[in-house]
Amino acid sequence: MPPDPDRILSDFIDAWNAGRRPDADDYVGRAGEPDRAPLASDIVAFLAFAPTPEYDDAALEAIRAEPAVVAGAAATHAPGGLWPSLLPQLRGRAALSTGELAAALVGALGLSRDSEAKTRDYLDRLEAGALEPRGLSGRLLDGLARLLAVPRSVLDGAAAFGAAPAPALFRAEGPRADELRDDLDVLADALAAPAGGGWDEVDELFRGGDR
Amino acid sequence: MANEPDHLLLQRYHVAREQGRDEDAARIWERLAENNFDRITQICRAFRYTGGTGLPPTETGSAATEAYLRVVAMGRSFREREVGQFRAAVYRTVHNACLDYGRKELRHQRRAAGSLDDRYEPDGEAGPYDAALARYEAGRRTEVREALEDEARRRQAEGLARWGIAQVRNDNYRAVLELTHLEKLDAAAIAERLGISLDNVYQRRRRGLTQLEKILRAPRS
Numbered sequence: 001m002p003p004d005p006d007r008i009l010s011d012f013i014d015a016w017n018a019g020r021r022p023d024a025d026d027y028v029g030r031a032g033e034p035d036r037a038p039l040a041s042d043i044v045a046f047l048a049f050a051p052t053p054e055y056d057d058a059a060l061e062a063i064r065a066e067p068a069v070v071a072g073a074a075a076t077h078a079p080g081g082l083w084p085s086l087l088p089q090l091r092g093r094a095a096l097s098t099g100e101l102a103a104a105l106v107g108a109l110g111l112s113r114d115s116e117a118k119t120r121d122y123l124d125r126l127e128a129g130a131l132e133p134r135g136l137s138g139r140l141l142d143g144l145a146r147l148l149a150v151p152r153s154v155l156d157g158a159a160a161f162g163a164a165p166a167p168a169l170f171r172a173e174g175p176r177a178d179e180l181r182d183d184l185d186v187l188a189d190a191l192a193a194p195a196g197g198g199w200d201e202v203d204e205l206f207r208g209g210d211r
Numbered sequence: 212m213a214n215e216p217d218h219l220l221l222q223r224y225h226v227a228r229e230q231g232r233d234e235d236a237a238r239i240w241e242r243l244a245e246n247n248f249d250r251i252t253q254i255c256r257a258f259r260y261t262g263g264t265g266l267p268p269t270e271t272g273s274a275a276t277e278a279y280l281r282v283v284a285m286g287r288s289f290r291e292r293e294v295g296q297f298r299a300a301v302y303r304t305v306h307n308a309c310l311d312y313g314r315k316e317l318r319h320q321r322r323a324a325g326s327l328d329d330r331y332e333p334d335g336e337a338g339p340y341d342a343a344l345a346r347y348e349a350g351r352r353t354e355v356r357e358a359l360e361d362e363a364r365r366r367q368a369e370g371l372a373r374w375g376i377a378q379v380r381n382d383n384y385r386a387v388l389e390l391t392h393l394e395k396l397d398a399a400a401i402a403e404r405l406g407i408s409l410d411n412v413y414q415r416r417r418r419g420l421t422q423l424e425k426i427l428r429a430p431r432s
Contacts, residue, residue: 037263157284
């Protein structure tokens with residue numbers, strides 16, 4: 001005869017509070033079939049506001065070795081932010097390859113059909129962490145949110161985690177500094193401006209930011 | 212060295228953001244997310260649709276990974292200052308990720324057995340605990356003194372859960388919930404403290420949790 005579900009729930013709570021990292025599937029599986037769904041709901045009700053356990057070093061080490069945690073930690077420091085972890089995850093859920101997502105984006109945003117390859121290339125770079133997330137336009141994020149069925153706020157959060165590029169150091173004094181400063185201003189304007197003939201609507205989507 | 216408590220991390224996160232130390236804030240948020248990794252994972256595992264079915268076992272790990280990454284993304288602009296509010300936001304995020312993962316399955320079930328009660332707007336911000344959070348906030352605002360001292364902050368850290376437990380009318384259930392959530396006593400210690408049997412503790416815990424859940428999910432009145 002399976003144990004009383006009240007006791008199973010209580011055992012789960014004790015294991016949780018003690019930092020023993022109980023597995024909900026294991027505890028739900030201990031109950032008889034008719035009791036499993038209500039027991040699972042009770043466990044969720046407890047977990048929603050359960051105190052966070054005081055984990056020991058071994059438990060913390062194990063948590064930090066979990067792939068999702070490793071990916072989250074990498075996002076804090078990497079220039080690509082959360083995108084290299086999140087985008088493949090969202091594509092996987094939507095059962096879309098990068099090529100299919102590119103094609104869907106082209107359709108959803110009304111881009112010209114010949115921009116599909118370039119869009120795919122940008123998506124590949126985004127997943128590889130080779131694209132500065134701050135350059136992603138709001139229009140692109142809206143389109144991705146719709147196609148991947150995810151709140152826009154999640155994508156906004158993913159974009160913001162990339163580490164800022166290191167500032168360039170400028171050291172000079174006197175008249176030479178004034179000359180250099182003028183030159184640097186011209187260079188900075190040139191870098192910030194869209195490139196000439198090669199810059200198109202796809203570049204604007206992925207690198208234009210909210211301009 | 213044990214993990215730093217959630218309420219301290221949340222406090223430090225806000226200080227870092229207010230001081231413009233965004234990289235520090237991101238690192239502190241990372242610690243907060245780590246502390247809650249098990250909560251996120253286990254909610255995904257125990258998640259059930261209204262009909263009683265859970266996520267397909269092959270999808271649970273992916274759902275938990277996505278939910279965790281969404282919680283990390285929350286750190287960009289999280290404004291709430293209390294752990295109870297943080298936990299409500301985590302729950303809402305995980306719940307939505309589970310619904311998203313079950314969407315394919317849901318479509319199948321809708322076709323097979325009619326509609327399901329769970330609804331989800333991808334850009335919706337509403338969560339099941341919003342009404343309780345609003346009532347809790349209203350109650351807090353009526354307090355004459357703001358809790359600025361450290362000790363008061365510590366006591367308020369579990370605010371929403373503490374507030375909800377205080378609303379549980381049955382004295383017996385409330386006592387067991389307080390010892391479970393606030394003092395983290397195990398069943399044997401609670402039985403000894405209250406002079407009741409273990410079976411009584413099990414029963415009161417479950418019934419108390421059911422009442423707490425109703426209170427925290429009650430619609431705004």
